[in-house]
Amino acid sequence: MTAMIEITKLNAWFDDNHVLKDIDISIPANGSFGLVGESGSGKSTVLRTITGLVDDWEGNILVNNKELTKKRDKTFYRLAQMVFQDPFGSLHPRHTIDRILTEPVNIHKLGNSDARVVEALKQVGLDNSFRFRYPHQLSGGQRQRVAIARALILEPKILLLDEPTSALDVSIQAEVLNLLTRLRNDLGLTYIMVSHDLAVVAHMCDDIAIMNHGRIVERATAGQLADGKLENPYSQQLFKAAGGYDRAVIDSFVDWN
Amino acid sequence: MNISSNAVKPGLKQWLTSDTPQSRWQAKCGRAWLGWLKFTENRLAMIGLSIVLALILVTIFAPLLAPYDPLAADLTNRIQSPSAEHWFGTDQLGRDILSRLIYGAQYTLMIVALVVITAAPVGLLVGTAAGFFGGWIDATLMRITDIFLAFPKLILALAFVSALGPGIENAVLAIALTAWPPYARIARAETITVRKSDYIEAARLQGVSNMGLILGHITPMCISSLVVRVTLDMAGMILIAAGLGFLGLGAQPPMPEWGAMVSEGRQFLLEQWWVSTVPGLAIFIVSLGFNLLGDGLRDVLDPRGGD
Amino acid sequence: MTTDTLLSVKNLAITFSTSKGPVHAVRGVSFDLGRERLGIVGESGSGKSQTGRAILGLTAANGKITADQMQFHDLDLRNLSKRDWRKVRGARISMIMQDPKYSLNPVMTIGDQIIEAYREHHKVNATEAKRRALDMLAAVKIRDPERVFKSYPHEVSGGMGQRVMIAMMLIPDPEILIADEPTSALDVTVQLQVMAILDDLVRERGMALVFISHDLHLVSSFCDRVLVMYQGHVVEEIRASELDQAKHPYTQGLLNCLPKMDGNHAELPVLTREASWAEA
Numbered sequence: 142m143t144a145m146i147e148i149t150k151l152n153a154w155f156d157d158n159h160v161l162k163d164i165d166i167s168i169p170a171n172g173s174f175g176l177v178g179e180s181g182s183g184k185s186t187v188l189r190t191i192t193g194l195v196d197d198w199e200g201n202i203l204v205n206n207k208e209l210t211k212k213r214d215k216t217f218y219r220l221a222q223m224v225f226q227d228p229f230g231s232l233h234p235r236h237t238i239d240r241i242l243t244e245p246v247n248i249h250k251l252g253n254s255d256a257r258v259v260e261a262l263k264q265v266g267l268d269n270s271f272r273f274r275y276p277h278q279l280s281g282g283q284r285q286r287v288a289i290a291r292a293l294i295l296e297p298k299i300l301l302l303d304e305p306t307s308a309l310d311v312s313i314q315a316e317v318l319n320l321l322t323r324l325r326n327d328l329g330l331t332y333i334m335v336s337h338d339l340a341v342v343a344h345m346c347d348d349i350a351i352m353n354h355g356r357i358v359e360r361a362t363a364g365q366l367a368d369g370k371l372e373n374p375y376s377q378q379l380f381k382a383a384g385g386y387d388r389a390v391i392d393s394f395v396d397w398n
Numbered sequence: 399m400n401i402s403s404n405a406v407k408p409g410l411k412q413w414l415t416s417d418t419p420q421s422r423w424q425a426k427c428g429r430a431w432l433g434w435l436k437f438t439e440n441r442l443a444m445i446g447l448s449i450v451l452a453l454i455l456v457t458i459f460a461p462l463l464a465p466y467d468p469l470a471a472d473l474t475n476r477i478q479s480p481s482a483e484h485w486f487g488t489d490q491l492g493r494d495i496l497s498r499l500i501y502g503a504q505y506t507l508m509i510v511a512l513v514v515i516t517a518a519p520v521g522l523l524v525g526t527a528a529g530f531f532g533g534w535i536d537a538t539l540m541r542i543t544d545i546f547l548a549f550p551k552l553i554l555a556l557a558f559v560s561a562l563g564p565g566i567e568n569a570v571l572a573i574a575l576t577a578w579p580p581y582a583r584i585a586r587a588e589t590i591t592v593r594k595s596d597y598i599e600a601a602r603l604q605g606v607s608n609m610g611l612i613l614g615h616i617t618p619m620c621i622s623s624l625v626v627r628v629t630l631d632m633a634g635m636i637l638i639a640a641g642l643g644f645l646g647l648g649a650q651p652p653m654p655e656w657g658a659m660v661s662e663g664r665q666f667l668l669e670q671w672w673v674s675t676v677p678g679l680a681i682f683i684v685s686l687g688f689n690l691l692g693d694g695l696r697d698v699l700d701p702r703g704g705d
Numbered sequence: 706m707t708t709d710t711l712l713s714v715k716n717l718a719i720t721f722s723t724s725k726g727p728v729h730a731v732r733g734v735s736f737d738l739g740r741e742r743l744g745i746v747g748e749s750g751s752g753k754s755q756t757g758r759a760i761l762g763l764t765a766a767n768g769k770i771t772a773d774q775m776q777f778h779d780l781d782l783r784n785l786s787k788r789d790w791r792k793v794r795g796a797r798i799s800m801i802m803q804d805p806k807y808s809l810n811p812v813m814t815i816g817d818q819i820i821e822a823y824r825e826h827h828k829v830n831a832t833e834a835k836r837r838a839l840d841m842l843a844a845v846k847i848r849d850p851e852r853v854f855k856s857y858p859h860e861v862s863g864g865m866g867q868r869v870m871i872a873m874m875l876i877p878d879p880e881i882l883i884a885d886e887p888t889s890a891l892d893v894t895v896q897l898q899v900m901a902i903l904d905d906l907v908r909e910r911g912m913a914l915v916f917i918s919h920d921l922h923l924v925s926s927f928c929d930r931v932l933v934m935y936q937g938h939v940v941e942e943i944r945a946s947e948l949d950q951a952k953h954p955y956t957q958g959l960l961n962c963l964p965k966m967d968g969n970h971a972e973l974p975v976l977t978r979e980a981s982w983a984e985a
Contacts, residue, residue, distance in 0.1 A: 225599070233597040
């Protein structure tokens with residue numbers, strides 16, 4: 142079965158820094174892949190390279206069997222969409238929710254914008270009363286739902302999730318993660334989820350890659366992660382750190398810089 | 399003066415303050431209403447607004463308000479001091495100063511409006527383009543802006559008018575040519591702040607074109623700063639227009655432009671002070687009005703204060 | 706850990722007057738603080754940060770504080786003058802905030818800031834102050850104190866910046882340290898390392914620590930006691946070691962809705978809020 146996303150030997154540079162080193166990732170259709178790492182690991186850069194935000198990269202990126210070049214076009218945008226980390230920054234402060242959701246429909250000439258907007262809001266659990274509000278009138282969780290609705294309104298096959306719940310309260314995070322799980326099942330979506338939180342990624346993803354300094358240092362399935370079967374010392378350290386404050390564990394930390 | 403929100407009909411008020419608007423228009427009106435309420439809390443700003451509104455009304459209703467024909471000379475009545483028949487006296491040709499003042503308001507308003515309509519969009523476009531594209535586009539546009547900024551406004555306006563010839567249209571053009579550069583800078587600064595935001599990124603990923611991003615996404619974020627700056631600049635524009643008029647390079651006689659009126663009264667300044675002073679005061683009051691209005695707008699529209 | 710009470714708060718209430726009406730950020734919070742680690746946990750809007758700020762008299766001007774008691778030793782914190790607050794703040798009760806990018810002065814080098822803070826409380830000459838500053842940097846386990854001393858805040862990492870903040874806040878040897886989400890902006894391993902430094906310093910000096918956070922899991926593994934706040938109320942007060950026996954449905958809900966690394970991909974239990982929790 143051909144993969145929905147196939148990344149081979151991806152290298153990327155930011156100014157003169159080598160930020161991604163030989164990244165290989167393969168994700169089947171309807172799969173969910175997690176990228177975990179600390180800040181500076183390059184996990185968000187992988188997503189940004191896929192969306193065309195990074196200029197300086199080499200390697201092979203195949204999305205739905207089509208190779209990506211330096212530019213992205215409308216076909217790509219109907220295939221893959223992104224949900225950003227900061228719910229407060231990813232919605233235009235001067236646009237109503239209606240405008241935010243209608244714009245992509247009009248650009249891609251999908252028609253029926255009214256019905257689509259109503260449907261998109263319903264899909265993410267928001268009722269019509271939200272439609273003509275401004276982002277500042279919504280809570281963080283509601284904004285993130287709008288961001289998801291915006292991503293879904295173009296009917297993509299792939300969602301790139303850049304720490305989608307990091308800025309949310311824990312109880313809201315649970316709701317949004319459940320929403321994402323449900324959507325993936327109902328719509329047959331493929332996910333790449335980036336997070337610093339091992340537990341979130343372990344919960345949401347089938348396969349996980351742990352990154353450090355631009356490199357993938359270990360891969361594991363969710364099951365292997367659950368059993369704590371990690372071999373790379375960096376991943377083991379990350380795993381132990383997720384367990385809360387434990388002095389013995391902390392004293393054993395090594396500085397990987 | 400404080401306009402209480404109770405002065406608005408209850409049905410309308412409910413429509414404006416509803417937290418579940420039913421259309422984009424309602425949402426926009428609601429936001430404008432909240433901005434208006436905040437504006438009315440500022441007393442000085444309301445004074446400024448009143449002055450500007452008075453200017454507009456005087457311009458529109460000039461024929462009804464002016465007791466005399468502003469151009470009718472009456473050489474038997476020259477330089478009369480203020481009296482019951484001529485509230486502000488008459489000038490050196492016996493024309494009623496009050497009427498000339500009233501009819502002169504239109505020139506002030508026209509100059510300000512025309513300059514803003516030409517200079518602000520140009521500045522906005524240049525600034526957003528420069529800030530958005532960066533690179534050589536930014537460098538080129540900014541150097542052009544720098545060239546215009548390097549000249550003092552009045553001198554440059556004088557130079558243009560001298561080259562183009564006196565007259566009110568040329569005065570407007572001259573002032574507009576000097577007015578746009580600061581708007582370009584402001585727009586550019588806002589654009590640079592905004593262009594790396596996630597919402598711009600998200601729009602790009604939805605397929606919005608560069609033009610769409612500049613016009614629909616970035617420009618709205620620049621408007622607030624620009625409006626404040628433009629309003630504050632209006633006072634300066636009035637003064638430059640008056641200055642040009644004073645030098646005989648703006649409105650030509652017998653048009654009752656205020657700056658020209660001040661100039662014409664110079665020779666009588668010591669004895670018959672009202673001929674120059676009254677139009678001078680009018681210029682002062684209107685400039686002050688625009689300044690206060692601009693300050694009030696800044697308090698309401700300051701983007702740093704959130705919405 | 707001794708059990709003498711340093712701070713006693715009874716029925717603290719903070720109301721903010723805003724253009725949209727009064728906002729009751731804190732409603733009737735009571736607790737005693739001894740030489741221990743107290744965690745205050747809550748989501749956004751719970752009032753946890755405002756509680757911490759009230760202890761230091763840092764509530765915003767439009768906030769009104771009422772309390773039956775706010776006693777710090779023999780001082781009544783409810784009506785301290787500005788002058789008295791200055792003697793308390795920093796010197797006896799100190800605070801670390803979330804993001805060192807915003808709490809450190811961006812235009813001064815780190816060394817200069819520490820020296821300035823130090824000379825505020827100790828009369829020493831410049832050389833001695835520099836030596837003590839370097840000592841403080843070493844005490845918070847910064848490996849290259851000379852380099853950090855000369856750096857500006859934006860040139861060092863978040864974890865380093867927080868350690869500098871801790872160093873600065875501990876200079877005057879306060880009795881109570883309030884840490885408001887001190888590690889939320891840091892990577893997980895760095896978070897734990899910074900908390901270990903806090904751990905050591907608090908223990909060495911016999912300080913009381915108030916650790917405010919949204920992370921119930923982290924707080925319960927670090928603190929002795931935990932206060933769980935919801936919409937301005939304390940809904941549960943529990944020993945950290947007994948967290949699994951939490952009685953209030955909100956606390957239980959918070960614990961249950963966390964994703965676990967057990968390979969279970971089923972939907973997470975969602976917290977259903979009861980209106981009754983907001984009253985009490």
